[in-house]
Amino acid sequence: MGNAYDNASLIVTPNGYKASKIYALKPTDGSSDLSFSRASTALRRNSSGVWESVASNVPRLNYPIGGGCPSWLFEPQATNIFLNSNAPATQAVTVANATVYTISIRGIGVVTLSGAATGVITGTNSEGSSLTVTTSSTSLIVTVSGLSGTVYVQVETGSAATSPIITAGSAVTRLVDFPIGTMVQSTTGYTIFTNVKTLTGIGLGDRYVFDISNSSGRQGIFNFSQTNKCEFAIYLNSTFVNRITSINNIINGFNKVALTFNGSTYKLFLNGVLEGSVNAIGGYPNAYQLPQNFSDPNGNILQNYFEYYTTAISDTEAIALTT
Amino acid sequence: MLGITTTNARVGGFRGGVSAQTAAFRTRVIADGGTFEAITCLNSTIKQLQSLNQIATTFNLLVLADGGTFEQINCVQTNITNLQNININ
Numbered sequence: 562m563g564n565a566y567d568n569a570s571l572i573v574t575p576n577g578y579k580a581s582k583i584y585a586l587k588p589t590d591g592s593s594d595l596s597f598s599r600a601s602t603a604l605r606r607n608s609s610g611v612w613e614s615v616a617s618n619v620p621r622l623n624y625p626i627g628g629g630c631p632s633w634l635f636e637p638q639a640t641n642i643f644l645n646s647n648a649p650a651t652q653a654v655t656v657a658n659a660t661v662y663t664i665s666i667r668g669i670g671v672v673t674l675s676g677a678a679t680g681v682i683t684g685t686n687s688e689g690s691s692l693t694v695t696t697s698s699t700s701l702i703v704t705v706s707g708l709s710g711t712v713y714v715q716v717e718t719g720s721a722a723t724s725p726i727i728t729a730g731s732a733v734t735r736l737v738d739f740p741i742g743t744m745v746q747s748t749t750g751y752t753i754f755t756n757v758k759t760l761t762g763i764g765l766g767d768r769y770v771f772d773i774s775n776s777s778g779r780q781g782i783f784n785f786s787q788t789n790k791c792e793f794a795i796y797l798n799s800t801f802v803n804r805i806t807s808i809n810n811i812i813n814g815f816n817k818v819a820l821t822f823n824g825s826t827y828k829l830f831l832n833g834v835l836e837g838s839v840n841a842i843g844g845y846p847n848a849y850q851l852p853q854n855f856s857d858p859n860g861n862i863l864q865n866y867f868e869y870y871t872t873a874i875s876d877t878e879a880i881a882l883t884t
Numbered sequence: 885m886l887g888i889t890t891t892n893a894r895v896g897g898f899r900g901g902v903s904a905q906t907a908a909f910r911t912r913v914i915a916d917g918g919t920f921e922a923i924t925c926l927n928s929t930i931k932q933l934q935s936l937n938q939i940a941t942t943f944n945l946l947v948l949a950d951g952g953t954f955e956q957i958n959c960v961q962t963n964i965t966n967l968q969n970i971n972i973n
Contacts, residue, residue, distance in 0.1 A: 566905070566933035576926045577913035584913050586905070586926070591912065608921070622921055630925035866929070 565882065571744050571869040575631045578620040583633070583740055595742035595851070603735050604725050605634060610687060612667065612713065612725055620740065623724075623863060626688050632758070632815075632863035633740075634724065635852045640734040641715045641726035643703060649714040654701045656716070662701070665691035665722035668712035670705055677701040684712065691722035721760045723861050738852075746775065746847035750823040750873035754882050756865040758815045759785050770818075770862065773846035780844035783820065785811050791831055793820050795843040802843055805829045807836035815865060817883040823873035833884035835876055905930050 566572070571593050577584030583595040597620045604612045605621035608631070615621050623634035642654055649670070656662060656677050666672045666684035674680045678694035678701055705714060713725035726735045759768040768785040778799030786792050789810040795802040805827050812832065819830040828838045849869070852862050874882070906927045913920040 564934045566930055569933070572933070574926055574929055576922055577909065577918050577920050579913075579916065579918035582916075582918065584909070584916075584918060586909055586930075589905075589908060589912065591916070630928075631922050 565868075565878075568870060568872075569868045570747075570871045571742075571867070573742070573867040575622050575633050575865060578622065580616065580618045583620050583742075585742065593743055593745075595740045597741075598739045599736055601734065601736040603636070603738075604727070606687060612687060612711075614727075620738070621724075626686055630865075632865050633851075634861075634863055635738040635740065636723045636735070636861040637719075637852075638734060638737045639717045639719070639723040639726060640732050641717055641728050642732040643714050643716040644728050644730060644732075646715060646726065646728040647711065647713050649705045649708065649712055651702075651704045654703055654716050656696050656699055656701045657718075658696055658699050660696050660718060661693060661720050662696060662716060662718055663691050663693045663720060663722045664701075664703065665689050665715045665717075666705075666712065667715075667725055668708070668710055670708040670712045670714075672714060673704040673706070675702040675704065687711075689713075689722065693720045720766070721861055740851045741848070742850075743848050744846065744869050745871055746845050747871035748845050750821070750871075751845065752819060752821045752868075752870040752872065752874045752879070753783075754817070754819045754866065754868040754870075754879075755783075756815050756817050758863040759811070760861065768862065769852045770864075771852070771867065772850045773848070774850070775844060775847045777844060780846045781820075783818070785816075791816065791818055791829065791836070793827065793829055795827060795839065795841045797842060797844045803827075803839050803841040805837055805839040807831045809834060809836060815863070819874075819879045819883045821873040821879055828873075828876065828879070830876075830879045830883045833880050835880065903927055903930050 569587055571585060572587040574586050581597055583597050585593045598618050600617055602617055603615050603621060605615050605623045607613050608624050610626060621634040622631040624631045644652060664672060664674060664682060666682050667687050667689035668684055670684050672682040677696040677698045680692045680694060682690050682692045684690050715725060717723065726733050755770060757770050767787060770783045772779065773781045779796045781796050782794045784792055791807045791811055793805050807829060809831055817832055821828045826838050826840050829836045851864060851867065906923060910920045910923065
């Protein structure tokens with residue numbers, strides 16, 4: 562027997578990609594590489610810290626500010642209704658009344674809101690700053706000032722700022738990222754481990770992390786909840802069975818989460834802590850879908866690892882894995 | 885179980901270099917026309933996975949089996965990783 566690397570049936574890391582494909586580190590024969598689609602271009606921050614365009618159907622490796630290791634960037638569909646977004650000028654944006662919008666600025670500058678909503682957003686770097694508002698009329702005045710260097714301004718629906726969408730004379734939509742893959746089916750137990758970062762905040766919608774299934778339908782779905790807990794909804798052939806919910810909140814950063822199932826009991830581990838267990842019988846998956854083919858607009862996710870083991874690892878091992 | 889064994893940190897032949905697993909993955913991606921990035925990150929990830937649970941978990945189980953109390957497995961893991969990162973020529 563070997564170690565965590567040797568025993569994993571599937572390991573996906575943020576390293577290899579091409580159009581329509583994400584390479585899995587394991588298995589090494591490519592049999593569990595993910596298919597990927599996104600029917601539009603999109604931006605990513607490259608290893609130099611610069612936002613750059615990525616072609617349609619090409620997965621995005623996104624790098625943190627200041628360097629470091631990249632993560633997969635998976636985002637829902639979003640539309641930027643702020644015109645000439647990378648040469649920003651003050652403008653009135655037509656919005657829907659009584660609707661949640663997020664306004665963001667990447668780069669150095671200040672955005673001041675008036676009309677349908679008020680607020681001030683100060684951008685200091687390419688990571689950007691954002692403000693979520695609920696509109697009170699249909700004309701949002703976006704005043705920009707103090708711009709320096711490359712700056713992107715974005716106005717989009719929902720309560721999360723997504724990556725910059727470059728516009729010119731009209732609104733532009735970036736379509737959803739859709740990664741999906743297969744795994745070896747185990748009929749005795751399994752473990753799934755992932756390391757993800759999402760927007761945190763009470764009141765946000767569910768942020769879906771992965772969905773597992775087989776030919777009989779959905780067998781489970783994992784998400785970060787509206788109360789900042791991590792949850793796994795257990796399904797048996799598309800029928801909801803039970804739910805396991807963490808005691809602790811997710812953290813504002815990368816969260817290490819493991820789920821084990823030994824054939825009768827599910828256990829959930831979050832950042833080195835056994836959060837709970839549920840006795841239930843769900844189905845055994847042979848396929849998985851990472852976000853984002855969900856309608857929830859709060860689900861932009863940075864994903865580092867996705868690992869799958871064909872056994873339920875021990876509590877001690879799961880704690881070590883998630884620490 | 886992941887498989888608990890004692891380990892020699894030098895096994896694998898990639899201390900101070902690129903692991904065979906990293907090199908093979910990079911070769912596979914490029915041969916298929918793909919793009920490979922962040923080799924140092926992948927090397928570190930593989931090394932971490934390969935060391936994970938071997939020494940620390942063995943230590944943990946030995947302590948528990950002897951009736952002892954084991955705390956801060958993450959610190960043990962960090963210390964092991966730090967030791968593994970020390971090259972001795």
